[in-house]
Amino acid sequence: MDARIRDMTADDCHAVATVRVRGWQFAYAGLMPQPYLDALDIEAQAARRREVFEGGRGKVVNVVAERDGEVIGWGCCGPYREDDGSPTADGELYALYLLPEHLSTGVGRALAAELTARAATAGFPVLRLWVLKENARARRFYEKAGFAADGAEEPFEVDGVLVPEVRYSRPLSATDAAAPNFG
Template identity: 60%
Template sequence: MTAGDCEGVAEIRIRGWQHAYRGLVPQPYLDGLDARADAERHRARLLGGDGSVVDLVAEAAGGELVGWASSGPYRDGDVRTGDAELYALYLRPEHIGRGVGRTLLAEAAHRCASGGPRRMYLWVLEHNTRARRFYERAGFAADGAGEPFEVAGVTVPEVRYARELAG
């Protein structure tokens, strides 16, 4: 991902939230997501980062961005462990089911594994059954950890998934 990709990534993330989280988080929150502000956050993080976060984009044949994945060191509060974490994986809704997500996830896992971590974690909304099935097919399993995620004053439960990485 480059700084020039930030607008496309913001659009993918916001459309991904609006598609995947409809009925799971408050609709006014989803309706109020701001692509311009999100793009600026991505740009600042990308340009000011320490290089530990890897952002990958997927492009369609014509060059349009259709997917985005972000991964890096596992975050346990403010403490980093020796494991990896998939922070985000979003697609344009019309590209779901075409293998783009599997490709992005596989590449993110490969890049994390090449840096030394033996395990990758991710957090997913408990009631996001489609995403949970996707991650389970990719070899992830819920490990029993859970935590509340607050969105616009509403608590939405998340569950943690884990998978061993090939060394």
């Protein structure tokens, strides 16, 4: 794998927005309403990402994957949030996206390993994530990374269409904190 994983900076906001929008448009085609996906706006996402990023990240970890100076992937994790927004002792993998042309190159695995290591180092006993129930590709990816569906499901609505999510969990250990850095 010839990508470098590093901490995200404010200068990465536009590139991360591009990764997120193109990642959603590819990963969720056929799973979410196409007009919604087509309307995703990189500039609006970049402005929102910049506002959130510069407003203080708190305990949220944002990392990017970079190849030949180009940001090709992004992921973030932090405290798991209950429905009311209150944090728990567990961690949550909030997002992990790649530009579609970089799928199946090892970059996603490197991002997942880095975020898992960071969550373990932060002391989270479990790392959780939500994935669209019908997103078979993502579910296989997370299962190969040691996550398993834990039985929790949640409705998620996009433009009036229900796209249910399932929760995956992975116990963390000191071994996870010592995962290799792919940077």
